[in-house]
Amino acid sequence: MAIDIHTRIGHWPFRKLPHHTCGxxxxxxxxxxxxQSAVSSMNGIFYxxxxxxNEELHEELQSDRRFKDRFIPLAVxxxxxxxxxxxxxxxxQQCGMRGVCIYPQYHDYDGAHPAASELAQAARELGMAVAIxxxxxxxRRRSWMDIDKEWSLxxxxxxxxxxxxxxxxxxxxxxxxxxxxxxxxxxxxxxxxLDTSGRSLSNMPEIMRLYGTEKIAMGSHSPILDxxxxxxxxxxxxxxxxxxxxxxxxxxxxxxxxxxxPEAAQ
Numbered sequence: 488m489a490i491d492i493h494t495r496i497g498h499w500p501f502r503k504l505p506h507h508t509c510g511x512x513x514x515x516x517x518x519x520x521x522x523q524s525a526v527s528s529m530n531g532i533f534y535x536x537x538x539x540x541n542e543e544l545h546e547e548l549q550s551d552r553r554f555k556d557r558f559i560p561l562a563v564x565x566x567x568x569x570x571x572x573x574x575x576x577x578x579x580q581q582c583g584m585r586g587v588c589i590y591p592q593y594h595d596y597d598g599a600h601p602a603a604s605e606l607a608q609a610a611r612e613l614g615m616a617v618a619i620x621x622x623x624x625x626x627r628r629r630s631w632m633d634i635d636k637e638w639s640l641x642x643x644x645x646x647x648x649x650x651x652x653x654x655x656x657x658x659x660x661x662x663x664x665x666x667x668x669x670x671x672x673x674x675x676x677x678x679x680x681l682d683t684s685g686r687s688l689s690n691m692p693e694i695m696r697l698y699g700t701e702k703i704a705m706g707s708h709s710p711i712l713d714x715x716x717x718x719x720x721x722x723x724x725x726x727x728x729x730x731x732x733x734x735x736x737x738x739x740x741x742x743x744x745x746x747x748x749p750e751a752a753q
Contacts, residue, residue, distance in 0.1 A: 488522040489718055490742035493618075493658045493682045493706030496544065497529035501630035506710040509547050509554050515714045516557065522739065523557055523748070524652045525656075527618070531563025531581035538564070538574040545582040559746055561586040561618055563595040564617035572609060579613045585746055586656065589625075591643075592634050599645035607650035616745070618656040619643050621685065624711060625661075639663025644670045647677060654678045654745065660685035661709045664694060672696075680745050682706025683717040683737070691720050692728050700733040704742040 496507055496670050506515055509526070517523055531540030548554045562578035564571045578584040587610050591597055607617045623636045629740075631634065639662055647655060648670075654719045657679055664687040666674065681688075681698060684706045688694055694703065707717040721729075721737045743749070 488520055488569075488739060489706050490739040490748070491516070491521050491524040491704050491709070491714075491717070492656055492680060492742050492745075493620075493684055493717075494524045494526045494709045495529045495711075496526060497531075497540065499529055499624075499711065500533055501624075501633055504710045506714075509558065510551065512709065513553060513557060515618045515709065519714050519718065521714070521718075523559055523742075525559040525561055525586070525618075525742075525746075527561040527563050531588070532590050532593050532623075536568065537562075538570070538577070541574070541578050541584070545584075559586075560584045560746075561588050561616075563588045563590070564606065566600070566606040567594060567596055571606065575606070575609055575613065575615075579615055584615070584655075586610070586618050588618040588620065590620065592636060592638060593623075597645070598643045599649075600649075603646045604649035607646060607653040611650065611653040616654040616656055617659060619646075619660045621663075622661040623661050635716065637661060641666060641670060644673065647679075648673050651677050655680075658684065658706060659712075660687045662687060664697070672685045674698075678745075680704040680741060682708075683720045684708035684712055688717070688720055691724060695729065695733075700729065700736055701741055703737045703744070705738050736749065 494512060496509055506512055528540035528544045531537035534540050548558055548560060562584045564574055610617050615710055626637050640660055641663055681703050705717050707714045721734050
């Protein structure tokens with residue numbers, strides 16, 4: 488069974504998406520053998536107050552007892568919004584959210600903005616991870632109303648360097664997975680997971696060589712991408728490329744350890 492560290496519910500304003508509710512996502516999880524999924528709300532990317540989307544997600548997760556042990560909720564927050572500190576506390580203490588997703592591209596700040604590192608520090612103090620999505624959709628097929636710049640991992644390194652003690656989920660890395668020696672040295676001392684949804688992860692042997700199998704976890708970027716490709720990038724590795732134990736770590740063990748789930752103790 489796998490753990491998916493990268494899913495969402497909600498709506499994408501520029502095209503219709505399938506499987507965008509918790510119930511529909513759960514059906515896909517059951518079909519493909521995914522035990523648990525980290526989930527956030529796409530609506531929070533576009534609401535002027537992202538907290539409303541976090542509340543929607545929390546309400547949906549409370550609406551069906553099947554969801555309780557299957558989803559790991561993550562908040563979406565904009566550190567430029569005046570009440571983000573209060574909202575972060577609500578998400579952590581009242582909604583049980585395990586991390587916070589940030590979208591500098593959509594919320595109009597860069598990785599070096601002091602507010603981003605302030606949020607990362609606050610999340611760390613609450614035991615919450617910081618989820619960074621390098622790309623939401625392929626810019627070649629974007630709407631004219633959407634952003635036109637895809638970020639690489641290097642764009643987020645100023646934030647990671649400013650708050651290296653936080654835990655990070657590095658998601659949908661579509662390009663630029665190679666870093667400078669300076670940035671690579673910083674990342675080597677950070678607690679992070681790199682998910683398998685990004686286009687760059689088609690070169691899994693090179694990613695494993697650079698970052699190690701203990702830093703890779705299955706992620707689908709569902710429902711924008713399909714639920715299965717991120718898993719197949721692990722399962723399709725030959726024995727020479729990855730042992731069965733290494734595959735199991737990438738499928739579920741690394742994510743379980745990162746989030747403190749029971750499988751980590753097995």
